[in-house]
Amino acid sequence: MTHPVDVHVGKRVRHRRWLIGMTQQQLAEQVGIKFQQIQKYETGANRVSASRLWDIAEALDVPVSFFFEGLEEAEKVVAEKPSVPADLMGDKEALDLVRSYYAIPENQRRRLFELARVLSDVA
Structure with missing residues (x-):
């Protein structure tokens, strides 16, 4: 085990x-x-x-x-x-999303993060 x-x-x-x-x-x-x-x-x-x-x-x-x-x-x-999901970092799609997220310029990345936070609060 x-x-x-x-x-x-x-x-x-x-x-x-x-x-x-x-x-x-x-x-x-x-x-x-x-x-x-x-x-x-x-x-x-x-x-x-x-x-x-x-x-x-x-x-x-x-x-x-x-x-x-x-x-x-x-x-x-x-x-x-x-x-x-318990294995979020084991999900290739999630890691591709994270990799893409960090490829975005920092100021735009912060705005995208805030948008995602607002959308998740609404859901």
């Missing part, structure tokens, strides 16, 4: 990899492992050792702490009924 922390770390690896447009193969090559191992990490099927997590963090240009961000909130969401 997978441990919730391993699943969370794996989701964060996949999230960051997708945000920067890197494939599993590219990440695996930078870390020096096979892409199948990246797949196992991203699903939480295999635990990531501390040294491997360090290598992945360097390859993805984030601090190691990035992979643990939101862990407490994720545990709370599991205990409650979430208003969004």
